[in-house]
Amino acid sequence: MNKNIAFIIKANQDFVRHTESDVKKNKPILNSFFESISNVYLPLLDMLDNFEKEGLFVKVGLVLPPVLCSLLSDDAIQTLYSLWLDERNEVGKNELSRNSSDSVLVKTIESQIERNIYLKKLFEETYKKDLIKAFADNAKKGYIELLGTCGTDIFFPHYTDMKEIISAQVESGLHSYRQIFGFIPEGFWLPDFGYTPGAEKLIKAYGYSYTIVDARSLLLAQKMPSKGIFYPVRTENSLALFANDPDCYDDLFDEENGFVNAPAYRNEKRDIGFELELDALQPLMDKNTARFATGFKYWNKDFSKDGSEGYYSQDDAFAQAEKDAASFVEKRVQLLTKASEAAGDSDFINLVCTFNSDDLKGWNESYKWLEFVLRKVMQSDLSLVFCKNLLEKQYELEKIAPYFSAGNGTGYGENLLSNRNSWMMRYVRKACERIVDLSDRFPNDTGLKTRLLNLGAKELMLAQSLNLAKMIENEDYADYAITRFKDSIEAFTIVFDSLGSNTVSTEWLTTIEMKDSFFPWMNYRIFSKKK
Template sequence: MKKGQLLIVLNAHLPFVRHPEFPSFLEENWLFEAISETYLPLLRTFHNLENKGIPFRMSLSFSPTLISMLTDSFLQDRYLKHLDLQLELGAKELERTKTQLEFHKLATLYTALYKQNKEDFSELYQGNLLKGFTYFMKKGHLEILSSAATHPLLPLYQDYPENIEAQIQTAVETHYRAFNRTPKGFWLPECAYYPGLDELLKKYKLEYFFTSAHGVLFSRDFPKNGVFAPLRTPQGLHAFARDLSSTNNIWSPEEGYPGDPVYRDFYRDIGFDLPMDYIGPYLQGGENRVNTGFKYYAVSGKTEKKSCYDPEKAKKKIEEHAENFIYNRLKQIEKLGSLMDGKKPLIVAPFDAELFGHFWYEGTAWLEVFWEKMSRTPELEAVTAGDYLLDSPVNQENELSFSTWATGGYAEVWLDGKNDWIIRHTHKCIQRMQELVDRFPNESGRKERALNQAAREVLLCQSSDWPLMIKMGTTVEYAQRRVKEHVNNFSRIYDSLSSNTLETEWLTKLERKNNLFPDLDYRVFKRHQPT
């Protein structure tokens, strides 16, 4: 008998990184690593489950910037070159480790993985991984969600509803182009909500979204079922909130499964361990030490003396952790059952997709074992948000509070003394973009191209990834550069249109570089008429 429901959501997102002006570019590896270590392994997991006849049902969001990169032929070609380097490194590692049995087994494992990646990417998916995810969507295993165009922290732009609409409309258009259907669900970037956002989401026929526990628990009225049932917003959309207990089982640095001593250590990589004269040809420019994917050590606890990684030990731990996750959810629903207002408890467990396989090497294997065990757990039903609303369309109406999923529940991560300089520039770009629409309401030809590119640059400078990196101290120089680059690109177009000195050659180069959202119409920034 079903006593409760579980909604697993993976959020697949990366900022737009594409640099054809360089023969190779370090930060493009973010995409290549995610393809090799998360997206392709996820698809293999889904195929394994299908071949075993094991049912699975979950939600997966794709950000429009990630969709744009996954479908870009230039980046697809670069990924194949990246794989060729990985295979060349694998051959060297097989030779180097042939007298080190434990390392040699792992080198063999990784080399086979990259060979499989190349075969799957080139032959099975013809370079476009979205084909694979679309297949499982059509088979009824996946509910694919959209997200805002460039992943901004939307509450920081609530004074510009036209900008919020530009983010949503561009997202919906990108989603339709990729999956040939209009999305019903929306992943709010950083789970960030503000009162009134539901009105703008409703205009694009979105029916539900995912947000933070903070926004529900501090809503206008007391949420009768806490975060264990969705709330209906004033505009009729449904808000599904994150359950902290289930996510902390995996996400928590202190308590989460990925920190178990037998699992593979993400941070120990031969890109940092081996001499430069050996590893240099496989590093960016031969001088920047980066992860190569060849990792030979286990987490081993808080010690510098790491044990060699043993996949068989990890396999046993995967079984244990999958069992433990389900056990914890069953205990949750048992406790919640008598506290609910006539509903079965719904546990919403959202994660960044890249946690599985990339940061937590065993993550995709854990998902496979988890779904196998779920198929033998009749008390717990796997659902999507759409499934839930079909069965339970009537839910408590409430107004959520402003919130994000960051520690503390607010926006200090994206707006503090290290990164708050960004917001005045992005706001000014929005204001000037609206001014351009007022001045050039119906352009065509070269001016329309310039205005459309100006709109792309305005959207790109708003990415929440850049202030987050600056705050956390990771790739700070690149993050700062990207914000300034998009602001400067926009300002150059603005100035050239104001002085009628548009540079066609420069504009063409910029269009070829930042080529996402081909259907974007600059008029989406047109000011709303006062009512």
Template sequence: MSTEFCGTYILILHSHIPYVLHHDHLNEEWLYEATAETYIPLLNIMHRLIREGISPQITINISPVLAEQLISSYFVKGFQDYCDRKIRLSREDQKTFAAHNNSKMLKLATLWDKFYSKTLRLFLDRYQGNIIQAFRQLQDDGHIEIITCGATHGYLPALGEDTSINAQIKMAKASYERLFGRAPKGFWLPECGYRPAGQWVYPLTHRRNQPARYRPGIEQFLGENGILYSIIDQEQLRKSPSPQVNKIPWNTYCLPDHGMHTPMTLFVRDTNLSEQIWNFEIGYPGDGNYLEFHKKQWGSGNRYWRITDKKLDLAYKDIYVPETARELIIQHAGHYKWIIKKTLKSQFLKTAQAGLKVAAFDAELFGHWWFEGPAWLYQLLKWIHHDPEMRITTCSAYQAEHPSSAFIELPESSWGRGADSSTWINPAIEWVWERIYQAEKDMRDLANRFPGRKPPLLRRILRQCVRELLILQSSDWEFMITTNSTKDHGERRVVEHHEDFKRLVQLALSWEQNRKLDPQDLAFLKECEAREEIFADPDPDWYR
């Protein structure tokens, strides 16, 4: 039986939660849930693999805004309180089920108690309350690669000022270097959003008659900041107008270098491999034996039911059986490895060259949305490690071995619906972009008004302006509003950050006149600094 090496698999996990700390307890729980159900379980399975002699070799993006939240002392305390509360509520469930002689539910409540107790113990003892340091150590030891993203996940193709794009990247790079002790090589484009060089007009109905202006492509900003590669979706590749290139997701590609830097390498996310996990209708996470995400116990919020049938009303879901789910995890991991190998081998037989397959997912799918996801990932990485015909490696390792020479052009595109920008730019959210564009202009004016070295108080004001603008630019707010998913929260955050930004601008102008702030304004500045406690060193001069 042949054991000839047929190709490489690259797994990229994109982890991101918008800035939620100090902004509503319910929304803070998004971060606590993702930490308990995704980030700590991912660390756990990677440490388990390493103990077994298997290096995970996955590529993980940790968005800067997520990383900054995970190192916050406010988060550390809040996460401990969250786990303590979940433990207490799980034990209350145990008492309730015991009183009703419901042995099946009692068993599951006990498992939730153990889950949160173990999670809290590992968080405090093994990881010392520092998730980011735990990921950094894995990278320092050569087991994973961590890449970065736009500072607050702003949708780069729609930002109105080149300085805003540059600031999103520079802030991301500065945060990465401070937290991970090196410069990032890879960059996850928020929403995989890309815009080529060319003439540009504001994508707003009443501004479309304004004169167009030339703007560099997104890759030029990345290249100027030392970024070597990024990731696009297969649908974006299909939209490429380059007829001379065989547009298949088996290769890496390069964007034009414009004579300014090393050409930007692109890894292409394979649609079929990704849908096998991502698509709830056809993918493994939709199997009826896995834990139902949407049905939760009143009071505790614990989940005690299995999917049963995707179309079944929540009222009729069956009780979850962990033993059955564990058996399925092994089967589904083996099947997925078989699919990867089958496609790699098919390509190898056609070309006599070892190929490449790339899958990329939101990290929160593994554990949060699909509770069994981390255990499935553990099995998959074991299957691949023990197969001599294939391997898994990181993006940088592959790029070093296989530099690309296939140049392509891309249109403005994303990994959203229709592979275009319509999820983040549409009539329903033009009011959002109006506020962003005005704030960008105001930030540019401030940066030019107060260049160079600044007195300490003015520097604090301008840095807080940068933080508010960066958070205002988060693509999450547009997504929430467009998809009507937590729409009220998205709208509220846009209004709040825009109003705070405007008041901070007035504080800067007031300082210019008086060289000080009155007590009320100083209290407001301190309040903003305490609430938006991310990014230690934003530079207002980025906007000049």
């Protein structure tokens, strides 16, 4: 019996305004985005290239949200990222002078500077600034399976009674993938595993073959699958379902026992960006800019010496990453071995491990840990697979009715509708009602009205993003998230009022179109009621 394991990385990114007037204001958010490029996307591509050079064939699933693809393809963003690396190294040079008497710190600083130089070389010379093409090339080679998803990260259970809204999100994501990659993926990624009964009909209607759900969605179903989470099942309309590994996140990121707490790893909470005078952080930060991380972090997580950290050692951290990778793989080997013994005459058993780019970005050694994991899986009796390759018997799979579930909170997404962020819902749902009405009232309009309606559709999709609610709940750039949400709702309201009064400021319309320059193909009619 084959024991299979699939790895899927969900990239996570909302649209960030980056016109000349917005760059300075949004610098902390852009910094976070660029860290995702440096800590996740470029290392992943580099790792796959190295595996190819070694003749090792690995398989990794990847979810690239349409908004992220739009940002990565933007010339202005590409220029800003290169400049950002240069500005970080300017700070690094200042740090070399400031710490010249400490040989250990000098080595750490030099290592970070060299890393930034290498990343810039990868970005500009190896991948010609076109990371989307690099990912597409790896998909053609068979190293990556690209999964589709919604236009923005909408939480399906919040819109159970609004089928047109969910349908529009699925359709916009599908259209994006067709525009960007030239094909329709087989797998669909449910944002934050937010499943609500009936979603399977909309997903399957757009040609997807399978999706991933939280393990609780299967285990709490009225009829629990006979093979639990270790074998795909299907819904009534034969959309295949895979369950995520429920222990994966805790094994890595649990606050007490997760791998990331190992003393050897870099302390991500200690960064000179929050400790030095702003004058010492130029040109990366301006005096009137909110502080953010610079990447120059000198301490590990070893608090055994009088409660203070020790110096960070990359060699020690990578050794720890290899050790933790071995533990991670061994646990999955044991789990799948026990599952195979209980599965009877099953042709295979399977486990799906999913990772969020935001979590990986915040763990400096994550890219090295993932490389070790893939190597150790290939050395074990497990097989690396894509989920799409396990669907030969899709229409013979066991049928179930999945339960409501989510990958947030305690499994029900309650943190997306808390006392901190619940105020957002009344605005976004009212806008949802209005866009459906507008798309039916103006089915064949052209010119200025079409531009207005398309802008309104885009602004609504931005406001629907669950990431804004999470940022507010977690107090992670909450002020930015609140402003971003209000800007989108205000823009949508202006669109609605302008269509009602039959007047519009073309200057305002052009300005907002330039600021929110994603999805140039947008057609507001995707929100119309399906006949």
